[in-house]
Amino acid sequence: MVTKKKGRTGTTARRAATADENGWNGATRFQAISGVFGRMLQLQEAVAMEYAPAGTEIFELSATANREMQELVASASKSSGASEEQILSWVEAFNSMGKPGLMTSIPLTAEECCANLNGTFEQISRFSGGVETATRGRIYGDMNPDKLTGHQMITMWTEENMFKATGRGTIFFIMLAELKFRQNGPYEVIVNSEATTYGNAPGYEKGLKTRDEFLLVRKGHNETMAGVPRRSESNGSDTAARFLVEVGGDPGIIKYKMWGVPATDKHPATLDTVDTYQIMSSRRPLIGGWETLTDYFNRVAQGFGARGAKSSTALFEGPYNRQALRRACEHVPVPRNSRQG
């Protein structure tokens, strides 16, 4: 197991720092952090340079850097009249979202965040290094807003996954996650996910267990992630060599933006990747119209991990090569006066 030190602004550590929103607006928040923001980012720069961002240890700045960071926060707090928690919160929000991150926080509830994931979402595009990539994918969310829990299954079949595509083969993944939401003051929701991912990429053949925690805030109509999620492990796989910088989406949309990471002596650089999903149905998902997420996942997972399975591709008997994927990604125009609404 790979364990790397990493610096993530803690979610639980920052307890609803935005509680007192009165008296501030975007311009005044910007004024409050502008004197220290650049230096704080410089101190945290190493964080963005990690290769596979999967570690269990909490990254710690050096004592000197940490002291400087604290002094910067204290100085900004004193000159602006904001609390130190507010300064930290605003720096993180600016870092994640730019100027729109400094908009006034809007209340959000764990229940709504949970409900917003219910249904079936289809991938409408993937861009790798700025170029559209042949990819099909779905997200299925079977959620219980009353209990703030739910299951999420993601499937993906893609020509390119962070690395430049080679050969005739394609890449596929299937993941099942258990999600838990919890309220953290009126303006924050913390989400925990425990997942298992199977795929035909190194490290995923027998299933990779991951644990993530991330923070949701609301600066507009819908919730969006602030900061960076904490992930537990990556099985030593390079496929995790990306840096999730945005999870958000307007109504009906979920999108993920992932930075590539720089090359190291042992690894090549990876590609910036953007995935966008559009809701197809808000009803409880059934795969193929009749099979629950867990049943489907367990059935497919047997093809990957069970003893006696021929290979990681045992599930798929057809020619799942690039040509087949590209055909599946072709655009078929449908006339306006048709069955479409």
Add this chain to the structure above:
Amino acid sequence: MKKTSRRTFGKQITGALAALPVGRILSAPTDATAQTVEVKGQWNGAERFQAIAPALGTVMNLLVEEEGEYAPVMEAAALSAESRKELDAAISFAAAKSGATTDQIITWIDAFTSLGKPGLMADIPISASECAANLHGSWELTSRFSGGNLTNARSEMHCDMDPATGRGKQLLTMVTEMNHFEPTEKATVIISLCEFQFTQNGPFEVIGTSVGVIYGNVFGYENGLKTTDSFRLVRRGQNETMVGYPVRTESNGSDTAARTLVEVSGDPGTIKFKMWGSAATGDHPRTVDTVDTYRNTSNLTPLIGGLETITDYFERVKGNFQGFSAKAASVDQLRKACEVVNIPRLSRL
């Protein structure tokens, strides 16, 4: 009358790319040191972030000078010679250290301040024709948040676009309980008609310009306010998004312009506008952060009420705007118009 936005740093930073083709800049920093470094061809987000990090402190310190402005419609201001020198040196240093060009550093800083880390994602090709087409149709306001609170507001945008020429017209109507300032007993009514032009500026950028007239029952808008805006669109995902600030010409002295547009974007079927409030000055109260989100309701060429072109409708309203605004919805009527009417699942939806 004062002209030209004073979002100078926005212009100085954002203009660097747009500047050459559209002639809107501004001195892009140059430094001999930067030119001697071999320019790196391929970048990803983390590497771009690493490249701009050394310059961010200086840039942010200088940016704050510009953010203290109230209504963003004033004379062009330039950074002091000293500040300019400091800025140029910081950008050149970052370029030399990273192997990027100074233009790249400027662009990436601009994108980072506009969009945060997602702004440093790889550019995706964008076309003026698609940007024009993406506006076509009718859009309804689904929510307005003012200072973090849901505001009673109804609004529509109607766009009649011609993707072949990159041109089109946009009609916007709005009645709202709160428009940047604390609410009054009277609802604010606004109607505007703009002509858009989208121009390709290389494979990764589109310049949008709009020339319009806005009528409203607020100071400065009663007899129509002419505006000219210019903005840049880039693409860091499925859809285009604005970077930097739009450049607006004038406000007729009205402080209703006391906000800074920090985001114009939207995923498929959505357009949203995020506006910072401004800090208070000796003469003006502070304004509140405002977010407007619109949803696409039809992709057909818009007809108001199903039978009137947007130009005809605008001309008719504008012809007697005082009479029209006098009969505009009261706050109570507006609240009723904003009520949610629940519709059963097994319905026409």
